[in-house]
Each structure stands twice: as C-alpha cells, then as structure tokens.
Amino acid sequence: MKKKISIITACYNEEENVAILCDRIRKVMQSLPQYDYEHIFIDNASKDNTVALIRKEIEKDSHIRCIVNARNFGHIRSPFHGIRQCYGDAVISMCSDLQDPPEKIPELIARWEEGHKVVIAVKNQSKENRLMFAIRKLFYNLIAKMSEVEQVKNFTGFGLYDKKFVDVLRQIDDPYPYFRGLVSELGFDIATVNFVQPRREHGRTKNNFYTLYDMAMLGFVNYSKVPLRLACFLGFGVAILSALVALFYLVYKLIYWHSFSAGQAPLVIGLFFFSAVQLIFIGIVGEYVGAVHTQVRKRPLVIEKERINFEPIEPETASSIS
Secondary structure, three states, X not given: XXXXXXXXXXXXXXXXXXXHHHHHXXXXXXXXXXXEEEEEEEEOOOOOOHHHHHHHHHHHOOOEEEEEEOOOOHXXXXXXXXXXXXXXXXXXXXXXXXXXXXXXXXXXXXXXXXXXXXXXXXXXXXXXXXXXXXXXXXXXXXXXXXXXXXXXXXXXXXXXXXXXXXXXXXXXXXXXXXXXXXXHHOOOOEEEEEEEEOOOOOOOOOOOHHHHHHHHHHHHHHHOOHHHHHHHHHHHHHHHHHHHHHHHHHHHHHHOOOOOOOOOHHHHHHHHXXXXXXXXXXXXXXXXXXXXXXXXXXXXXXXXEEEEOOOOOOOXXXXXXX
C-alpha cells in the first residue's frame, strides 16, 4: 500500500494564488507516483472568491479538500487545527501565498524517508523586503537566546511532520499554541532543509504590525521568563541609580548651598522616565496574564462551517455549525 502524504495549506483571501498552488502541488506529486496524497485547504472565512475557486479545483481534482471556518480564527489557531485534521503517514504544512515553494516537497519527503520524524524548511535567504527580513531575523535570534527550549532560527512552520508527531499534537490542549516552539519542545528527531524564500508575486500579505507582534509575544510568553526577570533586574537597577543620583544632588547642594539650583527639568525627565519603565513592564506582565486567561477559558481552536470533499466519517472532527 502506498504511503499517504497530507498537504495542508492555510489560506485567507488568496484568490490569486489557490489555482496556481494547486497546479504546482499537483505537478510535484505526479513526479512522486509512489505516494498517495491529499491536498487540504483550511480557509479562515475568506471574504473574496477563494472558497469558490477551491470548489472549482475540487471538481477537477479529487485529491483536493477544503475546511471552511465559521469566521477568521487568526493565523495561529487555524493552521494548527488544520494539521490536526490530517491523517496521512506524513503531513506537510505550508502557506498558500507561494512563498513556501511546493518544489521542496520531494526533498522534505526524502529526508523523512531517511528516518527523521520532523523535517523543517529553514529560509536561510529571502527575496522579501530587506528590512522585514532583518526584523524577522532579529526576532528569531532573540527568541533563540531567551527561550528555555532551543529554537530553530528562520523557521516559519513550513515542513513535514510524521503522523506520530501529529498524534502528539492532537493530545495537546492549548487554545493558542506557538507551533514553532512545540516543534522544538516535543523532542522529536529534527532534520532541516534550506530554501530561499521567494517574493510574494500575487495578492497582498495578510500580516501587519499586530499579527507580527502577536506571534513574537506568543513566542516569548510561552518559552521565556526573561522579560519578567528583566523587569525585576531593571527595577533594582533604576532604584540604585535613583539613590545614587539623589545622594549626588544632596552632597552637591550641601557644598554649593547658595549657588546650586536643581531646577524642574531633572524632576520632569525623571518622572516621565520612571513612568515609561513602569508602563512597559506592566504591559509585559499583562501579556503573561493574558496568556493565562486564554488558557483557562478553554475555547476551541476553530469552529468549522463546512467540509468539502471529505469522507462522511473522520476519526476526529471539530465542532461545527450549520
């Protein structure tokens, strides 16, 4: 019996890319006739013609399936849910914007056949905006240095995951998981495949400052206590500095009692500086409290609206609405 490869692609408003992606994946898998495969889209309630175009592709190719979410559940929850709905011998997760090249699939499978349970694609180079690549690289370096678990730099989630790894993911009860961290945390044998990330050719990126900040803070909150400890250290440091400055002013005033006037500028500058430091670290504490709040609510990852071209019975299904 042929081994089955499940390819999951998360999408939101990608009408310019879905047909091209289907065609490229189809050509790649036709070059690997020793494997059976399914190509599953998980659509985050797109507002354009993405779902309609996927339906047309399904009419032409029975390998293609689609999960349609009831609403946009975000770029973190939806892909994770999609991976958990795949039951192939291996699952390949990739974005639908064509910046994760389908042509790397044979190399991912080859490394998997060597015995590696997880094969991740690392973008050692990128043709995206240089400033954005530099910012992302800075984030990867920071989280790698601050994390309690060794993190893989320049890893976005594109990769192949053995069914044993996916089975473990199904057991994790986390309503807002940091998938890139889980890959390292779970301890499976990991192999890497390098690739050059191409520039987005069609459509506009759905990432913005908030989504990038959300991903960054999720990584720090889940895998590092450094921000909290930094708050304590900086608090002690600022307190000591304030005491020294106060002592300096006191001594200087005693020596030059009649000629020295401190003025209001130091007071105003000091007040705003300490206020800013307090607000920053109240925000950091708030991020950790918010993460705990998300966990205790125990909300589902995704509510599905519809499944297209799936078998009537699945081993595991998500909550759904009609």
